[in-house]
Structure formats: structure tokens, C-alpha cells
Amino acid sequence: MRVRGGDDGKRPGGERLGPADLGADLGARATLVQFSSAFCAPCRATRRVLAEVARMVPGVAHVEIDAEARLELVRALHVRKTPTVLVLDADGRVVRRAVGQPRKADVIAALGEAV
Template identity: 65%
Template sequence: MTTGLIVLAVALVVATGAGLLKRRYDGWFRGAAKAEEPEKAQAETLSAQDLDGHELGERATLLQFSSAFCAPCRATRQTLQSVAKIVPGVVHVELDAEHHLDLVNRLNVMRTPTTLVLNAAGQVVARASGAPRREAVLAALGEAVEPLT
């Protein structure tokens, strides 16, 4: 009887820790490639053809991968659309992950929503898995866009 309680307690602690860790990092942007990872050091560059014909933004593009029954995807869509409206030269492009599996595999998208920040040249400069907060999107854009002159 006590062995079962110990196993249950350990399982609860592990599950709680994993949930808290996931919650902490969900929606955080990170750089696309780090120098200490030479095999990934070449950042991916996307074109309008990769984006199903959607044009890249003049300054940046917020690329969102979504799926049909993803509740956080709807919240992410609203966040990214509102940011694209207030930041000049930035566009939001949403792609259904299921219909773009080649691109999903190429970009190593593991879940939806996943948001990629592309600079004006279409180079992936940051990514976030999960629903990002508006402040995090603005901060990631701040590093990706050239200042207006």
C-alpha cells in the first residue's frame, strides 16, 4: 500500500514539474540558429513561393503554422494580426501545417501554433512554439526589422 502511494507521489511531482516547465517556456521566442550548432548555423530563408504565394512583408513577416482544431492557434492569430496592424511593413501569414508538411518538416515544426519571425529577406530570425504574448512578438520583431529611415 505505501509503495503505491510513493509511486503516486513521485508521478505527481514529475508531472507537475513538467507542466510548470512547459508553461514557463510556452510562447517564448528564441533565435533560429546558434553558432555552437554548426549544422544549423545556416538560417533558413523562405520566399513567397514557400508561403503559398503570400508576399513577404517589407520589413518582416510573422509566419504562423496552425492546425484545424487548435484553440491556441486562434489566440495566436489574433495576437499576430494585431501586431502586424500596428507595426509598419510587417505582415502576418498563416499556413495550415497539415497542408504544408514539406515546409513543416524542413523547418522542424513540432507543434501548433509555431510562429516564425522572418526578416525582410525571408530569413528565419526567431521562432516560438505555443501561443506567444504580444510583448514577446514585439520584442522579437524589434530584433528582426531594420529601423525606418
């Protein structure tokens, strides 16, 4: 998993997402948003890792979004590949962005910025 911010690779662009954008409630402390596609093998592995972390860390939710079904959101957030993972803080601000299959330790470390 390559954790990065906005286009400069440092910080996200200040995007903020809410339940209406995600089709699900935000976590009380943080939300892991995963953009996936149907035939993406790394997406299945990513789903398992993020779901496990969400179960381990109180107040963290995992939301998976079908990139093909939500093209407007994909374009607005400049998602170029699947899986792409966004880490949101409790207010829905994107604090980290990652592309590729994550390692559990990387996800937990990225959550440190959100909580």
C-alpha cells in the same frame, strides 16, 4: 511563448523563406509566419495576436500556414507543435522562432531583431 533560435535554443538555423514557400508576399520590413492546425485553440488566439501586431507595425505581414496541408514545409523547418511562429526579416531569413501562444509584448520584442 518560448522564443528560441535553432536546435541549440540560441539562433535559427539560417533558413530563408520566400513568397513561393509561403504562398504570400513577404512584409516590407518583417513577416510573422504562423503554423497552425485545425483543432488548435491556441492557434486561434495566436492568429488574433499576430494580426493585431501586423496592423500596428508598418511593413509587417502576418501569414498563417495550415501545417497539415503543408507537411513538406513543416518537415523542412522542423515544426513539431502548433502554433509555431517564425519571425522573418525583410529578406525572408528566419531571425526568431517561437512555440506556443505568444504574448503581444513578446512578438513586438521579437520583431525588434527583424527590423
